[in-house]
Amino acid sequence: MHRLIARGLMFGNLVAVDSPVLVARYNRALAALTGRTTALDRFHIDISGFSPEIGEELGDPRYLNPRGVNRQFILLTTDQARAPLLDATFSISRQILRQFITDNQATLFTLTAQDAVAGELLNSVYTAEAAAQLFDIRRIRITADTTAGTIANAQALGALIDAFTTRPDGWYDDVLIAQMIDLAQKTGDVSRHPLRLTQNEYVASDFWTAHFGGLYVFRDVTHPAAIAVDPDQALGDLPILSQLDFNDRAAIAQFLSENDLAVPVAQDRSARTIAILRYKMDQITAHTAAMAGEALNAVTSRDMHALARRHAQALPAAWHGLAALLRWAADGGPWPRITSDDPAYFYVMRARPGPQADLVNMMLAELSPLDARQLFICHKRAFYAAYAGWPDPMRDYVANMLERDYLGNKAQVRDQLFGDTSRRSGPPPLPARRGPWG
Incomplete structure (x- = not known):
């Protein structure tokens, strides 16, 4: 995986933890969650606070996700919202964590200025020993607090303030006043700067x-x-x-x-359609040539044509289906009838914009695994698994291709592949409870 790591295609956009203060905060949170600490004085963390270096040190790559169901997390900074989630066992986990940080930005910014925030994504399932148990997951509730219990103290102080202002003898209760002063020294003025997580429940339907x-x-x-x-x-x-x-x-x-969840990529004879089809064909050509032992260093589009001719007999049926569509789009050829039985079918589909778009594109990428670029964009876990089984020429080609054609222009590539992204998918927050009759 060194090619991917060196190019920022793996473990990219992680947050560096490189100061004694942050390391100490992380260790306090890690001890609170797992009972363990790290001896490292510098490491990197993802959106959940997971560190691949600490995972290697502890010999436990799932030290924050032991059963793969209720992921724990450590927040040192709200900047973690831009980091990836490594080794995710649920596709919604990163979306929920990112939404949680966004929804509670001000509170979390205040809390992480002084301490680490430790928490967990909770649902009603604690193990996944049977597949049917996964269907009990319908909502995710996030519990979080600093290692010093700042939020709990703020809630306790709020209750004391209510008692102080509503009880007739509140002004004369020295014990109550002393408790308020003690908590206020830990939390600050919660009447002016409330410390509470205003949104911490999210729907988990798909x-x-x-x-x-x-x-x-x-x-x-x-x-x-x-x-x-x-x-x-x-x-x-x-x-x-x-x-x-x-x-x-x-x-x-x-x-x-x-369910009206997907549409064909090739809906017209535009330059965009032609470019997508050619790129997908190049991905399949490169895979076929690499599996045959070809070196793919610095290959050009002209080289891809030569490789396709040289390995024409070995090219899979999906390539030929894409070629038929390309002849229609670029050369005015007849419209090819590509049904679901055709190996090219899922290569020429993309999600329709909507709440399930990311999940549908993720599934389509796994159904068309020879399109390495789409697999990397939509399904990192499947991409890394496929990459591990490729020969070195294919690894070199894909790493160079992604660095050259994707990293520097992510937004344009995504727009070209997936079209309108104005309605991205994500976990909606739960509506406020109003009782059994709405």
Whole structure:
């Protein structure tokens, strides 16, 4: 993985923890959550506070996510909102953490100025021994506080202030006043600067999970379904209308169509369509040539044409389906009929903008794994797993390609591939409770 790390394609955008004060705060939070500490004086953390260096030091890459269900986190700065989430077991975890930091920006900024904030993403499931248990996850509640208990103290002080101002004898209660003074020294003036997390519950209707070989759960759609990545996983009966796996290509295509979740990439003969199709074909050509032992150093578009001719017999059916679409888009050829049975089908689909867009693109990327760029953008975990099995020429090509064509121009590449991103997906906060009748 050294090629990816050197180019910022792995462990990129992590937050550096390199001062004695921050290390000490991190250790206090780590001890509160796990009972362990680190001897490192410099490391990097992701949005959840997980550090790959500490994971290696402790021999436990899941020290903040022991069961893979309720992830713990450590916040040293609100800047962590821009960091990735490494080794995620749920697709919604980073979205929820980022939304939580955004929703409580002012409070968390104040708290992390003096201490670390430690917390956990809680749901009603504590283990995932059976796939059906995952369907009990419907909302995520975040509990968090500093290691000194600042938020709890602020809540306690607020209750004392209420008692002081409402009780007839409050002005004469020396014990009450002494308690208020003691807590105020720890929290500051909570009447002017309230320390409370105003939003800490989020809906978890649709998600991907790494459990059971990978499982996509779509519940907030017209026709709900669970789609397993590994057809050999024995999931048992699931409490959902439709249960599919990656071998059910026609059924997955029908699911996407019935719920209006995806649209074809090739909808016109525009330069954008032609560029996308050619790039996808180049990805497949590079993979085929690399698996045949070709060196792919500094290959150009002309080189890709030569490689395609040289390995024409080995190119997979998906490449030929894309080529037929390219002939239609670029040369005015006949419209090819590409059904869900065609290996090229999922290569030419993208999510329709909406709340499930990221999850749909994630699934489409895993259904079209030879498109390395889309796999990297939409499904990092699947990309790293695929990368580990590639020969060195393919690793070199992909690392150079992503550094050259994606890192410096992320927004434009995403817009070209996925179109309108004005309605990005994400976990909506829970509405305020109003009682059983609304």
